[in-house]
Amino acid sequence: MSIDRQSIAYQALLLGGFATLATVLLVLGNLLTHDTILERHKQDLLDSLNQVIAAELYDNDLLTQSLQIDDKTIYRGTKNGRVTALAWQITAQGYAGEIQALLALNPQGEILGVRVLFHSETPNLGDKVEVAKSDWILAFNGLSLGNPNIDQWKVKKDGGQFDAFTGATITPRAVVKAIKQGLLFFQKYRGQLMHLDKTEAQS
Amino acid sequence: MNNHYLRIAKDGLWDNNIVFAQALALCPLLAVTGTASNGLGMGLASTLVLMLSGGLISLSRTLISPQVRIPIFVLIIAVLVSLVDMFINAWLHDLHKVLGLFIPLIVTNCAILGRAEAFASRNPVLPALFDGLMIGLGFTLALVVLGAAREVLGSGTLFANAALLLGSWATLLEVTLVSDYAGFLLIVLPPGGFLVLGFLLAGKRVLDKRINQFQQRRQVIVTAEEATS
Numbered sequence: 324m325s326i327d328r329q330s331i332a333y334q335a336l337l338l339g340g341f342a343t344l345a346t347v348l349l350v351l352g353n354l355l356t357h358d359t360i361l362e363r364h365k366q367d368l369l370d371s372l373n374q375v376i377a378a379e380l381y382d383n384d385l386l387t388q389s390l391q392i393d394d395k396t397i398y399r400g401t402k403n404g405r406v407t408a409l410a411w412q413i414t415a416q417g418y419a420g421e422i423q424a425l426l427a428l429n430p431q432g433e434i435l436g437v438r439v440l441f442h443s444e445t446p447n448l449g450d451k452v453e454v455a456k457s458d459w460i461l462a463f464n465g466l467s468l469g470n471p472n473i474d475q476w477k478v479k480k481d482g483g484q485f486d487a488f489t490g491a492t493i494t495p496r497a498v499v500k501a502i503k504q505g506l507l508f509f510q511k512y513r514g515q516l517m518h519l520d521k522t523e524a525q526s
Numbered sequence: 527m528n529n530h531y532l533r534i535a536k537d538g539l540w541d542n543n544i545v546f547a548q549a550l551a552l553c554p555l556l557a558v559t560g561t562a563s564n565g566l567g568m569g570l571a572s573t574l575v576l577m578l579s580g581g582l583i584s585l586s587r588t589l590i591s592p593q594v595r596i597p598i599f600v601l602i603i604a605v606l607v608s609l610v611d612m613f614i615n616a617w618l619h620d621l622h623k624v625l626g627l628f629i630p631l632i633v634t635n636c637a638i639l640g641r642a643e644a645f646a647s648r649n650p651v652l653p654a655l656f657d658g659l660m661i662g663l664g665f666t667l668a669l670v671v672l673g674a675a676r677e678v679l680g681s682g683t684l685f686a687n688a689a690l691l692l693g694s695w696a697t698l699l700e701v702t703l704v705s706d707y708a709g710f711l712l713i714v715l716p717p718g719g720f721l722v723l724g725f726l727l728a729g730k731r732v733l734d735k736r737i738n739q740f741q742q743r744r745q746v747i748v749t750a751e752e753a754t755s
Contacts, residue, residue: 334594341598352608352612353612355612360612360615363615363616445715456687
């Protein structure tokens with residue numbers, strides 16, 4: 324029996340067959356990789372947390388002892404029953420979409436570190452917020468809401484104290500603003516952030 | 527037969543180069559060639575997809591009827607890119623952190639559909655695979671040359687961050703040509719890509735013309751020698 328390649332039925336079956344095959348392949352690929360990818364992302368998160376929170380500051384599992392405030396997940400480092408470090412994700416509206424960064428503070432509200440996790444800024448311009456490309460982001464270490472004063476939390480162009488990049492002002496401006504909001508968030512929820520349940524304090 | 531493969535290689539790398547001769551695949555080209563390292567990463571990932579899609583389409587070429595070939599090619603390419611994205615994310619995660627942004631862009635590379643249509647759907651599996659490899663390497667060559675030119679002019683470095691892509695030994699490749707270089711913004715931005723590409727295309731034309739003239743002159747000398755002897 325010969326197959327008529329020109330018939331509508333053959334074309335429909337062909338398209339349907341390939342679409343089914345494609346679906347099966349994608350589902351299989353997803354099944355194979357889904358858990359590994361989740362694991363890798365968790366590892367990534369832990370790696371970035373470790374970049375902003377020094378290992379000697381905590382002795383708990385950062386990922387499991389987290390806190391939910393205002394849709395934010397706060398990762399807390401504890402040692403000897405006290406909160407020693409706080410970290411959460413902050414979001415800035417950059418030049419080309421969202422910039423996601425991790426902000427870590429010590430209990431006094433001083434910045435332990437900031438790291439950009441994800442952004443779509445212009446290569447060679449806005450991407451200097453990445454620690455791999457420039458040490459600009461390290462200048463925030465040790466600063467807090469009183470140091471400098473709140474009205475100085477701006478880029479130099481806007482009358483503040485932070486440098487912008489040549490050819491890119493929007494990106495650093497957005498990052499500075501997001502960090503400032505992070506510090507304000509800490510000020511607002513300080514009590515909740517520092518409070519440990521008895522069970523948490525024991526662990 | 528060997529001649530046939532030689533022809534494919536020469537076509538893919540130079541004579542019929544996706545970028546320099548056909549001016550195809552400009553979208554991913556201009557998007558990622560801010561640095562040579564990015565160009566190299568994109569080129570290698572595209573080469574993988576080109577080979578796989580060439581092989582698969584060649585395998586199923588007797589099944590596919592001409593009327594519905596385009597949607598099927600697009601489907602195959604999209605599935606391949608998605609799978610490559612997933613696998614690299616799961617098992618070559620460090621590479622994915624560098625290439626992650628670019629891998630979905632491979633779908634926008636019309637060269638892949640172009641090769642499927644022009645070559646893979648009309649040739650056996652082995653030549654199709656080889657054609658994918660050569661076209662891919664030709665594309666990689668174009669990406670690296672353009673990326674290097676834009677990086678040197680725009681940022682004064684060469685192969686910056688190559689270690690992120692190739693591992694720590696690649697720090698050997700990373701060169702800062704002009705320290706304290708203020709940067710040339712226009713070249714870094716997409717319009718700079720068009721400008722540099724224009725010069726490269728013109729350069730290739732000049733080079734081809736020179737080669738042509740040289741060969742013609744040699745032809746003349748050879749025939750003259752034959753006539754005198």
